[in-house]
Amino acid sequence: MIKTKPTGPIPPGYEAIDGELAIGGHKASALVAENGSPLFVYSTGRLDSRIAQLRRAMPDALDLHYAMKANPFPPLLRHMVGLTDGIDIASGGELRMALDAGADPEKISFAGPGKRDEELAQAIQAGVTINIESPGECDRALRIGETAGQQPRLAVRVNPDFDLKGSGMKMGGGAKPFGMDIELVAPTIRRLRDAGAHWRGFHIFAGSQALSADAIIETQARTLELAARLATTIGHCPDHINIGGGFGIPYFPGDEPVDIVKVGKALSEQLNQVPDILSSTQFAIELGRYLVGEAGVYLTRIVDRKESQGQVFLVTDGGLHHQLAASGNFGTVVRRNYPAAIASRFDEEPAETVSIVGCLCTPLDRLSDNAAMPTASVGDIVAIFCAGAYGATASPANFLGQGAAREILVE
Amino acid sequence: MIKTKPTGPIPPGYEAIDGELAIGGHKASALVAENGSPLFVYSTGRLDSRIAQLRRAMPDALDLHYAMKANPFPPLLRHMVGLTDGIDIASGGELRMALDAGADPEKISFAGPGKRDEELAQAIQAGVTINIESPGECDRALRIGETAGQQPRLAVRVNPDFDLKGSGMKMGGGAKPFGMDIELVAPTIRRLRDAGAHWRGFHIFAGSQALSADAIIETQARTLELAARLATTIGHCPDHINIGGGFGIPYFPGDEPVDIVKVGKALSEQLNQVPDILSSTQFAIELGRYLVGEAGVYLTRIVDRKESQGQVFLVTDGGLHHQLAASGNFGTVVRRNYPAAIASRFDEEPAETVSIVGCLCTPLDRLSDNAAMPTASVGDIVAIFCAGAYGATASPANFLGQGAAREILVE
Numbered sequence: 001m002i003k004t005k006p007t008g009p010i011p012p013g014y015e016a017i018d019g020e021l022a023i024g025g026h027k028a029s030a031l032v033a034e035n036g037s038p039l040f041v042y043s044t045g046r047l048d049s050r051i052a053q054l055r056r057a058m059p060d061a062l063d064l065h066y067a068m069k070a071n072p073f074p075p076l077l078r079h080m081v082g083l084t085d086g087i088d089i090a091s092g093g094e095l096r097m098a099l100d101a102g103a104d105p106e107k108i109s110f111a112g113p114g115k116r117d118e119e120l121a122q123a124i125q126a127g128v129t130i131n132i133e134s135p136g137e138c139d140r141a142l143r144i145g146e147t148a149g150q151q152p153r154l155a156v157r158v159n160p161d162f163d164l165k166g167s168g169m170k171m172g173g174g175a176k177p178f179g180m181d182i183e184l185v186a187p188t189i190r191r192l193r194d195a196g197a198h199w200r201g202f203h204i205f206a207g208s209q210a211l212s213a214d215a216i217i218e219t220q221a222r223t224l225e226l227a228a229r230l231a232t233t234i235g236h237c238p239d240h241i242n243i244g245g246g247f248g249i250p251y252f253p254g255d256e257p258v259d260i261v262k263v264g265k266a267l268s269e270q271l272n273q274v275p276d277i278l279s280s281t282q283f284a285i286e287l288g289r290y291l292v293g294e295a296g297v298y299l300t301r302i303v304d305r306k307e308s309q310g311q312v313f314l315v316t317d318g319g320l321h322h323q324l325a326a327s328g329n330f331g332t333v334v335r336r337n338y339p340a341a342i343a344s345r346f347d348e349e350p351a352e353t354v355s356i357v358g359c360l361c362t363p364l365d366r367l368s369d370n371a372a373m374p375t376a377s378v379g380d381i382v383a384i385f386c387a388g389a390y391g392a393t394a395s396p397a398n399f400l401g402q403g404a405a406r407e408i409l410v411e
Numbered sequence: 412m413i414k415t416k417p418t419g420p421i422p423p424g425y426e427a428i429d430g431e432l433a434i435g436g437h438k439a440s441a442l443v444a445e446n447g448s449p450l451f452v453y454s455t456g457r458l459d460s461r462i463a464q465l466r467r468a469m470p471d472a473l474d475l476h477y478a479m480k481a482n483p484f485p486p487l488l489r490h491m492v493g494l495t496d497g498i499d500i501a502s503g504g505e506l507r508m509a510l511d512a513g514a515d516p517e518k519i520s521f522a523g524p525g526k527r528d529e530e531l532a533q534a535i536q537a538g539v540t541i542n543i544e545s546p547g548e549c550d551r552a553l554r555i556g557e558t559a560g561q562q563p564r565l566a567v568r569v570n571p572d573f574d575l576k577g578s579g580m581k582m583g584g585g586a587k588p589f590g591m592d593i594e595l596v597a598p599t600i601r602r603l604r605d606a607g608a609h610w611r612g613f614h615i616f617a618g619s620q621a622l623s624a625d626a627i628i629e630t631q632a633r634t635l636e637l638a639a640r641l642a643t644t645i646g647h648c649p650d651h652i653n654i655g656g657g658f659g660i661p662y663f664p665g666d667e668p669v670d671i672v673k674v675g676k677a678l679s680e681q682l683n684q685v686p687d688i689l690s691s692t693q694f695a696i697e698l699g700r701y702l703v704g705e706a707g708v709y710l711t712r713i714v715d716r717k718e719s720q721g722q723v724f725l726v727t728d729g730g731l732h733h734q735l736a737a738s739g740n741f742g743t744v745v746r747r748n749y750p751a752a753i754a755s756r757f758d759e760e761p762a763e764t765v766s767i768v769g770c771l772c773t774p775l776d777r778l779s780d781n782a783a784m785p786t787a788s789v790g791d792i793v794a795i796f797c798a799g800a801y802g803a804t805a806s807p808a809n810f811l812g813q814g815a816a817r818e819i820l821v822e
Contacts, residue, residue, distance in 0.1 A: 359525025
């Protein structure tokens with residue numbers, strides 16, 4: 001007997017039409033017939049409802065930023081520009097994409113530890129806020145601004161002295177390449193203000209992909225406390241503070257969604273109690289994965305069904321070149337199964353234990369390991385969920401000469 | 412005190428000119444000044460000498476195939492077509508690239524567990540050998556050949572009942588999506604011969620990235636024994652047997668290169684002793700990483716030097732979007748440092764412990780962790796070695812809007 005391994009929880013709200021998984025009212029087979037396989041499908045309806053739900057839970061005055069690194073697909077990005085209060089970018093390439101998608105430069109902020117001179121120049125010229133990551137980067141930005149005859153808009157990214165507990169990616173709480181250590185913040189802000197640059201505020205990001213509301217609440221409290229302490233040292237109220245994000249989504253068996261109502265309630269209380277030095281500050285949270293992750297599905301067609309030593313393999317025309325993280329090869333130590341289904345038999349009960357693999361000639365290319373699935377054959381379509389974030393662009397599309405998957409935005 | 416972590420061994424033969432790392436006679440700074448940063452540099456001189464050395468060590472009659480998945484950069488591929496006896500491809504995309512590079516279709520073979528119908532049609536039309544991975548794929552190939560009015564050239568890929576001990580990637584020795592189990596081989600060959608297809612032989616690949624000569628010798632012996640057993644069952648001498656590759660290269664501290672002289676000597680003896688049923692078989696080994704890995708260097712410019720809590724970070728304009736495996740995020744459980752150096756200070760002694768990170772806004776983007784390096788600053792150039800295989804195309808180039816690195820082939 002082969003031991004079945006569980007798959008992660010399918011995000012709620014995906015339903016069947018004529019027995020098939022439907023996305024935005026379209027059956028998986030119709031989407032693949034029209035657009036080919038493999039295919040990323042993103043749903044505007046799911047984006048809209050996710051953001052509406054979040055807005056209801058969060059304090060009214062809080063801005064909501066989209067970290068476009070999670071998914072920069074142009075039609076999706078355009079949609080997100082309309083739904084959010086700002087776009088957070090991480091490169092000159094993302095700056096071009098954000099401007100092309102219609103984002104207001106005043107609502108764009110640029111973070112990233114390795115900004116090239118050309119990228120700083122491009123950002124200054126566009127008038128976006130640069131989150132300065134080191135004293136050296138501050139000097140470069142001031143010099144480039146001076147040469148260009150344009151004062152840069154600079155926020156300071158702080159390396160917080162705490163991390164986000166239980167987060168998948170820790171961005172603070174130790175020696176880090178991100179932001180600057182606390183003792184460097186005030187001197188850097190004095191320096192940039194003296195140079196005539198426009199000081200925008202702080203960016204404090206402690207971690208990402210946390211599911212515990214209590215951990216997020218604690219981190220937000222410490223972030224506000226740190227911001228107040230820094231503002232007091234500087235003696236000026238920052239216009240804007242990006243308190244980071246870190247809201248995760250359930251990928252794996254046992255994962256539970258973040259209790260955003262609890263987080264929002266606590267954050268409202270915290271924002272009502274900020275000291276006077278932050279009384280006119282505009283606060284923002286920055287989310288990527290949380291906004292778009294569950295709105296995307298990766299569909300891939302089965303091209304072979306084979307048995308080896310009693311085990312069944314469903315071989316698809318997709319793989320880790322589009323779904324690196326789902327294959328367990330991106331920042332994970334122990335491979336676990338993402339939520340997955342046979343999309344073309346979405347309402348059938350599991351009938352066998354199968355491994356779903358990609359088409360690449362490497363044992364790393366496994367989409368689902370010994371999962372319980374309805375019996376599927378060549379031509380059936382596999383769905384991998386949670387494909388809306390860190391999918392297409394976070395995977396090596398050209399590996400083994402494969403190329404990118406098509407992406408579409410549906411209702 | 413920060414504990415220094417060792418870096419992997421720099422491949423022998425890289426030398427300094429005016430204190431800088433030189434590749435094919437060009438200084439790192441000149442290469443970057445002319446071509447930009449980040450930059451992959453591949454050396455034809457190193458490819459030539461590696462292959463000459465291997466030819467000397469291996470039996471004269473053995474064919475040498477290049478598995479182009481390791482590095483499909485067109486100028487490099489053209490060079491490899493001239494140096495090797497065959498090109499092994501893994502997709503329709505690689506088939507186009509191989510043909511464009513001037514490979515003779517008769518010397519191309521196509522392996523991969525998820526071949527689409529279009530790819531099978533493309534391969535049959537081009538007249539390349541298809542390594543059939545399952546009875547179902549055999550049926551599809553025969554049907555497509557019949558429709559096209561062209562008999563396919565089919566080899567059978569075998570899932571061996573042993574693996575390559577100590578290999579980084581096991582391709583045999585258990586239930587696998589690659590090839591077909593031994594008991595399916597003879598019936599499948601009978602079926603394809605009965606259908607009039609041209610049976611080319613076997614493909615038996617047990618694993619890759621092994622450094623132990625003894626493990627490779629044992630695997631080759633078992634591979635030949637298995638091939639003889641299968642040929643005897645079928646009652647025909649196969650024209651061609653691809654016995655796989657699996658020769659690794661040293662990436663990490665303590666790794667030693669494969670003793671290819673020992674492997675070649677043992678393989679000569681084994682090939683001299685094959686039973687009569689294999690007496691007119693042409694044997695080939697298939698290597699990717701071993702041929703090209705050490706011929707490539709990734710160069711990336713330092714854009715920031717910063718300290719955080721007493722630790723030094725050199726932030727580069729490159730990163731895991733070009734060097735996923737070196738960042739420790741591709742098929743590795745415990746992150747270890749690839750061979751690395753400050754290319755622009757190649758002959759200076761180590762003077763400090765630094766972490767070299769990429770420009771991406773993620774803690775995963777680390778190229779070298781707490782390594783001993785000469786003191787470097789903004790504008791210096793970092794070299795990551797062993798970048799000739801599974802670098803550019805095995806990394807998510809578009810992550811965070813970055814885009815691909817330039818690649819060049821030098822002398």
